[in-house]
Amino acid sequence: MKPSHDVIVVGGGVFGSAVAFELAKRSVRVLLIDQSLPGRATSASAGGLWPVGEVVGLGCGIIYHAAQRDGPYEVSVPDVLPQVFRDFLVESNRLFPSVAQELQDVSAVDVEYAPGGGLIFLMYTLQDQAIVDAVARTLPDKGILELLTPDEVFELEPSITRNVIGGARLAEEHQVNPMLLAEAFKRAAVAKGATLRHGTQVSRLQRCGDRIEGVLVDEEFLAAPMTVNAAGAWAASLAATAGIELPIEPVRGQVVLTETLPQVLGTCVSTVNCYLMQKSHGEVLIGSTTERVGFDVSVTEQAISTLCAGAAKAVPMLRDANIKRVWAGLRPGTPDELPILGPVEGIEGIVNAAGGFRTGIVASALVARVIAQHIIGEEPAFNIDPFLASRFVAQAA
Amino acid sequence: MMRRDAVIIGAGPAGMSAAIAMAEAGLKPTVIDENAQTGGQIYRQRPSTRNHRAAPSHNGVVADRGADLRRRFDAVSDRIELLCNRQVWGIFESNRLAVTAPHRWQMIEAEHLLLAPGAYEYVPPFPGWTLPGVLTPGAAQIMTKTQAVLPGQRVLVAGTGPFLLVVAAALHEAGVNVLGVVEAVSRAELLRCGWRLFADLGLLREGGGYLRKLRRAGIPIYDGRIIVGASGDGEVSHVKFAACDRSWRPKKNRSQVIEVDTLCVGYGFVPRTELAQLAGCQLRWSNELGGWIPLIDAGQQTTVRGVWAAGDGAGVAGALVAQEEGTLAGLAMARQLGAIDDDCFEARRRPVVRRLARLRRFRAALDSLSRIRVGLDELCTDETIVCRCEELTQTEIDKGIDAGNNDLRSLKVATRLGMGPCQGRMCAPAMARHLAWRTGQAMDQSTPLQVRPPIVPLTLGDLAEPVSMDLPVQEQMLRETIA
Numbered sequence: 001m002k003p004s005h006d007v008i009v010v011g012g013g014v015f016g017s018a019v020a021f022e023l024a025k026r027s028v029r030v031l032l033i034d035q036s037l038p039g040r041a042t043s044a045s046a047g048g049l050w051p052v053g054e055v056v057g058l059g060c061g062i063i064y065h066a067a068q069r070d071g072p073y074e075v076s077v078p079d080v081l082p083q084v085f086r087d088f089l090v091e092s093n094r095l096f097p098s099v100a101q102e103l104q105d106v107s108a109v110d111v112e113y114a115p116g117g118g119l120i121f122l123m124y125t126l127q128d129q130a131i132v133d134a135v136a137r138t139l140p141d142k143g144i145l146e147l148l149t150p151d152e153v154f155e156l157e158p159s160i161t162r163n164v165i166g167g168a169r170l171a172e173e174h175q176v177n178p179m180l181l182a183e184a185f186k187r188a189a190v191a192k193g194a195t196l197r198h199g200t201q202v203s204r205l206q207r208c209g210d211r212i213e214g215v216l217v218d219e220e221f222l223a224a225p226m227t228v229n230a231a232g233a234w235a236a237s238l239a240a241t242a243g244i245e246l247p248i249e250p251v252r253g254q255v256v257l258t259e260t261l262p263q264v265l266g267t268c269v270s271t272v273n274c275y276l277m278q279k280s281h282g283e284v285l286i287g288s289t290t291e292r293v294g295f296d297v298s299v300t301e302q303a304i305s306t307l308c309a310g311a312a313k314a315v316p317m318l319r320d321a322n323i324k325r326v327w328a329g330l331r332p333g334t335p336d337e338l339p340i341l342g343p344v345e346g347i348e349g350i351v352n353a354a355g356g357f358r359t360g361i362v363a364s365a366l367v368a369r370v371i372a373q374h375i376i377g378e379e380p381a382f383n384i385d386p387f388l389a390s391r392f393v394a395q396a397a
Numbered sequence: 398m399m400r401r402d403a404v405i406i407g408a409g410p411a412g413m414s415a416a417i418a419m420a421e422a423g424l425k426p427t428v429i430d431e432n433a434q435t436g437g438q439i440y441r442q443r444p445s446t447r448n449h450r451a452a453p454s455h456n457g458v459v460a461d462r463g464a465d466l467r468r469r470f471d472a473v474s475d476r477i478e479l480l481c482n483r484q485v486w487g488i489f490e491s492n493r494l495a496v497t498a499p500h501r502w503q504m505i506e507a508e509h510l511l512l513a514p515g516a517y518e519y520v521p522p523f524p525g526w527t528l529p530g531v532l533t534p535g536a537a538q539i540m541t542k543t544q545a546v547l548p549g550q551r552v553l554v555a556g557t558g559p560f561l562l563v564v565a566a567a568l569h570e571a572g573v574n575v576l577g578v579v580e581a582v583s584r585a586e587l588l589r590c591g592w593r594l595f596a597d598l599g600l601l602r603e604g605g606g607y608l609r610k611l612r613r614a615g616i617p618i619y620d621g622r623i624i625v626g627a628s629g630d631g632e633v634s635h636v637k638f639a640a641c642d643r644s645w646r647p648k649k650n651r652s653q654v655i656e657v658d659t660l661c662v663g664y665g666f667v668p669r670t671e672l673a674q675l676a677g678c679q680l681r682w683s684n685e686l687g688g689w690i691p692l693i694d695a696g697q698q699t700t701v702r703g704v705w706a707a708g709d710g711a712g713v714a715g716a717l718v719a720q721e722e723g724t725l726a727g728l729a730m731a732r733q734l735g736a737i738d739d740d741c742f743e744a745r746r747r748p749v750v751r752r753l754a755r756l757r758r759f760r761a762a763l764d765s766l767s768r769i770r771v772g773l774d775e776l777c778t779d780e781t782i783v784c785r786c787e788e789l790t791q792t793e794i795d796k797g798i799d800a801g802n803n804d805l806r807s808l809k810v811a812t813r814l815g816m817g818p819c820q821g822r823m824c825a826p827a828m829a830r831h832l833a834w835r836t837g838q839a840m841d842q843s844t845p846l847q848v849r850p851p852i853v854p855l856t857l858g859d860l861a862e863p864v865s866m867d868l869p870v871q872e873q874m875l876r877e878t879i880a
Contacts, residue, residue, distance in 0.1 A: 325851070
């Protein structure tokens with residue numbers, strides 16, 4: 001029997017939806033299976049497009065690294081991720097204006113791509129200054145990171161506290177609505193002929209020898225020559241059903257959202273305590289913790305309070321804003337903070353598009369493109385070798 | 398952090414009854430309520446500080462029952478820690494309560510927790526329902542009773558259920574020109590299954606009393622009729638209602654329009670389940686009891702050990718049922734805490750269970766009358782706003798559903814339905830029905846929207862303050878009572 005799909009994509013987060021779209025666009029018969037579990041990172045994400053900011057650790061990274069070291073944020077200098085990953089994200093980020101337009105045309109969904117004033121890291125103390133200096137030294141092209149005096153910070157963002165000793169600005173960092181981005185990719189995929197199965201759980205991958213032949217949904221076997229593992233924080237569990245080891249684990253992030261406000265922030269703002277950005281509906285989003293607590297998506301009163309205190313320090317006028325809600329998502333975390341893309345060594349019929357960690361949204365545009373190109377046998381627009389799952393095997397050996 | 402053996406959230410009929418049962422068993426329960434005084438919505442008291450010149454001194458059977466419950470509560474109040482003007486904004490790990498206090502907040506760990514939050518009014522969207530001047534009967538009641546403000550001069554009361562009569566009577570007594578009561582259930586249907594209402598003569602008589610009161614005042618009851626739309630320039634000025642069939646589908650050629658300045662509209666009640674959801678309790682769908690309700694056992698305990706639920710928040714059945722359920726939960730908690738033994742528990746429980754059985758027969762008859770029917774779900778036009786916070790129209794929601802979002806949670810992501818400050822409290826019950834109708838799913842297969850703290854308005858500044866360690870009541874008194 002000939003399978004009715006060429007490719008099955010498991011996971012309707014931003015990676016899975018984007019891959020389904022890129023495949024459908026290339027006339028591949030694709031089935032997207034989406035379960036939408038609570039805690040999906042795409043729905044919890046802030047939607048920052050910070051290719052350089054995240055790679056040098058001035059977005060969520062600084063909070064993550066402090067949590068990793070179990071020490072106060074102030075004494076933690078984040079690691080800088082490899083140059084190749086920065087190039088990947090910068091390239092992906094560059095695609096966004098055209099991707100947003102394309103999605104608008106095909107799916108009629110506005111993903112709220114908003115080029116703003118960039119990302120500003122606020123320096124409260126000399127230690128913060130030291131972090132920025134360390135980061136600046138790693139950047140080959142000096143123009144990317146612009147140092148601001150307190151007055152320049154104020155001029156750019158009048159609502160920010162005057163109690164800063166300066167700021168560091170990355171001008172090409174923007175934002176998008178992550179949920180609408182995934183939704184737009186999904187609808188665009190369907191518009192291009194993809195099939196969507198919503199609210200459906202894949203119980204396991206169907207493996208026969210060294211080949212993945214499809215997936216099991218309840219007791220139903222769905223066959224396809226190629227399956228894409230885009231199951232986000234659950235990608236490791238899915239891979240494990242076929243005896244494949246993937247080093248992906250959930251890293252919880254708690255997020256606070258204010259009520260809709262008039263314009264407070266035109267830029268994305270990050271500090272050692274939290275980051276803030278005003279979304280296109282006027283809510284200010286404040287993120288985010290980085291906690292390894294398994295698949296627990298509950299929020300904690302301590303984290304909420306800490307994030308609020310951080311936000312009130314950075315933008316004092318937010319004190320009077322009502323909180324609309326607080327929630328948590330599970331980033332698909334990998335040991336080296338890089339995504340896991342491409343084929344699995346020694347096993348046919350499966351490709352990973354997972355491990356988006358804290359850069360999944362900005363990476364999604366290029367991830368989808370290179371995965372689709374890989375599947376149809378084209379030369380990928382970006383070499384995916386550095387992101388293969390086998391890099392961890394090599395390390396272990 | 399404060400630690401308490403037994404905490405009751407809600408000081409309405411259920412919460413008060415539970416507190417009385419526990420206090421009488423020798424325990425010292427803590428009662429938290431968002432209002433300044435006990436009584437909840439149904440037994441709401443007038444503020445003690447306000448001088449009501451036009452206030453009627455007596456408000457009938459309901460007020461008598463409230464006064465009676467309050468007397469019993471006051472008799473044991475030295476053994477009850479009452480925390481008024483406080484709201485629970487979150488529940489963490491099923492029993493740690495985040496509670497607001499003026500400009501700060503604190504955590505209370507409740508070893509045994511009773512949720513008695515009551516219910517919301519059900520207001521389905523219809524053309525014009527977002528106009529200023531359209532409000533719920535309950536809101537009109539609060540305005541007249543607590544704030545001594547009349548909601549309007551020419552008021553039409555509409556929807557379904559006996560609560561409409563209570564509110565119409567109260568508005569009339571407060572001096573409002575009540576233009577009529579529009580009740581969706583027809584007199585013929587009421588009479589047809591009315592015999593079952595004889596299960597409780599007292600309650601039947603009570604309903605009759607309100608009806609007579611309205612008749613004496615010359616207030617017409619438009620039965621078997623449904624509101625189809627409200628209109629006005631900037632505020633409501635005209636309301637159109639029409640005769641409807643047994644499914645509440647309006648008959649288009651039999652409508653009339655009346656001039657009003659206020660429309661009070663409510664179709665029964667929806668249980669407040671946010672707290673139960675935050676505590677991790679499993680919910681089930683019950684059409685008769687108002688929607689999603691926590692799954693409970695015979696002793697009112699939820700699926701989360703140590704968490705009980707009682708009253709309208711555990712299934713809408715009115716104040717009398719709420720009182721009995723509260724007592725039942727209070728007794729079960731007292732037994733679990735070792736304050737009473739099994740024999741005592743059984744002895745005290747038996748009469749409560751008997752009374753509950755009778756009340757529930759009466760309620761079942763009433764509920765079958767006032768259950769929400771399909772005609773109500775069909776009133777919206779494509780342009781009707783269905784999610785007020787996000788200003789989403791019916792068409793926008795339908796586009797989301799047709800794009801494959803066949804459950805509320807994905808519909809929320811796709812359309813922003815319920816993403817506003819009310820978290821879907823206002824729109825989700827009606828939209829769940831609409832979704833089921835459009836996709837052909839059964840209601841009991843639907844899942845409610847997720848609940849996120851804070852469930853009450855709270856500023857970022859409030860939350861930025863570290864947790865307050867202060868005890869909210871006289872430390873001394875507590876030490877004595879706990880010792």
